[in-house]
Amino acid sequence: MKDNRGILTLDSDTVASNPGKVRVMPLVLMRYVHKPVFLLIALLSSLVFAFDVSLLWGGIFFCIFLVINFFYWRRKKEQFAYGDSNGGIVISEKPKLIAVATDLSKGFAGSYPVVKVLSYKGKGKLNERIGTVSLYEGSESCTPHWNDFFPVPLEYMNNNKAELNAVLNSYSEESWHILEDRLKQIELPYKEGLFKIFTENSSW
Template sequence: MKDDRGIFTLDSDTIASNPGRVKVMPLVLMRYMYKPVFLLIALLASLVFALSISLIIGGVAFFILFFVNMIYWRRKKEQFAHGDSNGGIIISENPKLVAVTTDLTKGFAGSYPVVKVIPYRGKAKLNERIGTVSLYEGSESCSPHWKNFFPVPVEYVNNNKAELHAVLKSYSDESWQVLENRIKEIKKPYKEGLFKIFNENSQW
């Protein structure tokens, strides 16, 4: 069901504390994500098949793939406009890794701080700050916290310097300090994964 924010593909019952408000640039996104490229190739292939071999079979495939492409791009648009935006810090050059923190609480009980370490393919160097936008993975309805979250660097979908700077400006100095402190809780050498933070009065 459509909510008053025009959301169709995301959970409309939750609202990010700091929505991304990032505009998705398709050509930028396709440099970092291969799925939309494959979807586009499949769409064009179905069109060629319809025009040269079988109009019925190819036509059906084309309309299905057209719908899949539309849903994919709608979801990406909503993800980066309404997803939860958090700052990240490049913590390793070899391999290139970025750390992002959040609280997985659903907002009605306790605090469940975590740090997510993910591979990074952008231009930022060691210790530099970047913006990210995350979606959260659901859990049992009775659970007070989300199961996981999946941050994506905003530069993977937008290369406008002014917009990227605006994202960084949306993070408070306190949030950067929290991230830096939580990174210190992670053992070296750094590796990919979700790491629970057991200090700061967490309920883990």
């Protein structure tokens, strides 16, 4: 089990069954996600403001945006290193959608299988398998399952084929079959959302 004591931005009390262990490449991320671009622009703008208008206020803004940038990138690094990694399948090209399966159980009671369908901006083709890393949305500590989970395709963060293939190889064939079987319960045409899967073994 990987030591989680150095985590700053995630809950270190929970451990993913299959952590992502993927490096975050900033330039790759900025191709798919706009927020880090805006944060970087704000940081540089505050520096220009400090030199051209007010050293005091510019310095204050620079320090604020420097801290925000630090925690943003630290969270991304920890998300993709320690977040839960699950396989996804491209299920639609118009619109581009992927499906990812997981169990929202917190591990101490019951089984709460779900499939998340979400929009996709990557290069994968229909029926192609991709890797994702998810964070889970909290709930009351006494409840046996999480409220939701949020998968992010690995290619949004990393374009190293060897690393991406290593993650794909960490998924069992059984996990792919489970996802394919769960998709049969979802009504066509596919739409974005979280879908509970009802089976004789589920606790929903």
